[in-house]
Amino acid sequence: MKQSVLFTKILREAPKDEQSINSQLLIRGGFIYKNSAGIYSFLPLGLRVIQKIGLIIREEMNAIGGQEMFMTALHDKRYLQATGRWGVDVIFKVAEEKKEPTFNLSWTHEEIVAEIAAKYISSYKDLPFSIYQIQTKFRNEPRAKSGLLRGREFLMKDLYSFHASEADLFKYYNLAAESYKKIFKRCGLDSVYTLAAGGDFTLNNTHEFQVLCDAGEDTIYVCEKCGYYENKEITKLQDGAKCPKCGGPVKEKKSIEVGNIFPLGTKYSEAFNLKFSDEKGKKKYVVMGSYGIGLGRVMATIVEKFYDEKGIIWPKEVAPFQVHLIRIGDDPKTIKVAEKIYEDGQKRGMEVLYDDRDKSAGEKFAEADLIGIPTRIVVSERTLEKDSVEIKERNKKEAKLVKIKEIHVR
Amino acid sequence: MKQSVLFTKILREAPKDEQSINSQLLIRGGFIYKNSAGIYSFLPLGLRVIQKIGLIIREEMNAIGGQEMFMTALHDKRYLQATGRWGVDVIFKVAEEKKEPTFNLSWTHEEIVAEIAAKYISSYKDLPFSIYQIQTKFRNEPRAKSGLLRGREFLMKDLYSFHASEADLFKYYNLAAESYKKIFKRCGLDSVYTLAAGGDFTLNNTHEFQVLCDAGEDTIYVCEKCGYYENKEITKLQDGAKCPKCGGPVKEKKSIEVGNIFPLGTKYSEAFNLKFSDEKGKKKYVVMGSYGIGLGRVMATIVEKFYDEKGIIWPKEVAPFQVHLIRIGDDPKTIKVAEKIYEDGQKRGMEVLYDDRDKSAGEKFAEADLIGIPTRIVVSERTLEKDSVEIKERNKKEAKLVKIKEIHVR
Known part of the structure; x- marks a missing residue:
């Protein structure tokens, strides 16, 4: 995409009502627009990141048998009344x-999905299966002050699984946990999987995926020796205590919850008469599990983990573009070479943001660093004197000159 | 995908509270689930159709320079108050x-998009541009009785364009109209483009795309000679009148509005101070256009146009799968050949729904006809006697035997 066409621009000033790093950098870079507290629109650059995260999630959900669907946003009150959650x-x-x-x-969507499943499930032969969606969730959070980390309107992937027994649920539960680790890893995030309190969802045995990060709202205790973790909300551990597993020193850390999984049991099956006949013809309630990932929260966590004083540093697989091609000056030869590199890249399916605007080198570099595309390629009269372009990775200090004829092999 | 894995099943009975063909067939086939009047969830088969329609729309919107974004669903009341639409x-x-x-x-989203654009537009050099999204719309329709044709919650593609002058708007307007015709054509629909009243949106000069269809809620007058159309809402024409263009006979027809485009002028620019400086430095309001397509309504229109007494007949480009592979019987050789065809298809990226279930031929054929996948391939002991499979197009009567070794070239 040509940057001259992109309708958003870099904003010089961080918005005054935004404290978090993620919202400051994402708003300044033209990734998101704040409509209300905790309510953000995704602009073209931001939507590209969200779509990449969505693609990773879809691939991994499909890999564990998840069937994608899309449930509604407007829920008749009968749903929450059936489970006593209308209040x-x-x-x-x-x-x-x-x-x-x-x-x-x-x-x-537990109530909605349980009712839908009840329409189609009758026998143990129909089990197990799992379905997921990427859909908007709305929660009237009183403290929506952390940018995309805690929105009042946000995109979430929720997977629901359906089983004949608890044993089967826990088998799938472990598969889903492995899948979650892969998803976060592909997004550039090292996650830890730990016991947690379940908030409004369930009373015990829920699990969450945490990413250690100073911007996090959660506090967890981490054993520095064996890596064992517990969430502060449910533990009696404290800073400096001994690890219950290995006796090593436990440290308090801030972290961000990027995903969670819940064994729902039969709560929703009972409310919506979701039953199956077992091998002997006996009617039993289906055992359910639910598994959530907030897409915007993952995006925000990536920013909170990967930035420097100049801006965002996107990991490759979720970057809005792979290459930021920057033309310095408007010398005809420079323009010609830059256009050629851009078009060749397009043909090869490479995602290139081409800065074809009339701006100074300083401005262009500062803006590119803020946007944070992994690889920067600079074409200028000076690099062309050596038949070269300058290539620099966003996460490295040094740039190197590469002969133009060698770029195509990259 | 293996049909034994698909969690939905064909429902024998049409739901009693649904009158429309589209909702009856889509619900029976397992494409959608009705949660409330005018509020439907998309099940795996239905979501696949929606995603195909979405892909066609995205390709055509990108081709006319549309930049994709994703705006919010919760709108602070200040937005509609600014344009007097809160009531x-x-x-x-x-x-x-x-x-x-x-x-x-x-x-x-006119108000939202105008406010966002105002953040980034300052000069005539920033114009023109266009942005679009595929996002959920909510409208409390009193008569939500036509299935996906008129939902209270529905997915819509809305494109907004921004211009320095009305002349430039109308240039883009024609480009968008051509794009719309292409979109509907790719979805299998012949559309006509006609003047219409604008409902709540604007007072005059709006245009709509209609598909002639008996299930339609709109009435238009069509000249049988030259093809000129007018919507009943704005015309003085009547059945049997003479065409104002060629004098030919005008006939009344039912039709479905599948898309509409509106020249918004400066209404929203004025409300959100969306201005630009022209070449002489003079501040002017940006001229806007908006362009909508309901994805669910397109899906419903396709069903209303392409069905027979047995079920849906999907056009190729929007079908949930391209091929419905049906295995009859559980003879080991039949199973082996069917699995091989399925796996080869997967490898070549062909979208195959493989009916690997233990059901009678009659049941399988009836269900396949209801689901409406374009090409049906049957493998049975009988076809294998001739080293063949039976291939039948959903929209044709006759089936033909094709040698197994020849299938791969299809």
């Missing part, structure tokens, strides 16, 4: 003028 | 318990 604090309710609310906005 | 009938409002509503749900 939950964080849901947004929808009402006609001067009437009682009749809908809530999708804050989670 | 509009069809919007869903969101309120905290016992408080005045503070948000509405996205029924359209």
